[in-house]
Amino acid sequence: MSELRVFDEGDASRALVHTRDFDAIQRELDAVGIRFERWEARRPLAPGASQEEVLTAYQDSVERLMKERGLRSADVLSMLPDNPQKEAARAKFLHEHTHSEDEVRFFVEGQGLFSIHTAGRVFFVLCEKGDLLSVPDGTPHWFDMGPQPRFTVIRLFTDTAGWVAKATGNDIAGRFPRFE
């Protein structure tokens, strides 16, 4: 189940907020400009659905958001525990970084933990099937797919060049728990 934990940026030992309630998660994130939504598929997706089938299943929501946010492309990314590159893929996003465009991700299946560092706090957002998260451009964050990664996400871009991760140089991520 989707989950939010909020920490003071200087204290990883105690969560100030801990909730699995969708409305509460949305409210807390909205207060700091982070978009969180729940999307429904038009029809159930079969296991092993193609990228095209995934995009078609969520076409209404994808098109609505693309129009609203001026997003121009969408793709589908999957990761499974048997991926030989899983450790390198995990390591790629474990340090705090920013992008020059919003990071818009919809979880079709599986899980992933986004940690967003803003307003003096760290928002741990455990995303699961049906969750849409949009991290505003320039907002420091990191992402942990865990040691046995399993997810399918739709990624939405304004310009794929804007998605290149720019390290902040802040080692804060190392002081917070990993997704194990």
Ligand SMILES: CSCCC(=O)/C(O)=C/O
């Ligand atoms: C869940 S999509 C892969 C992670 C990613 O794109 C990113 O930038 C994480 O911060």
Ligand SMILES: [Fe+2]
């Ligand atoms: Fe990112």
Ligand code: NI
């Ligand atoms: Ni918990």
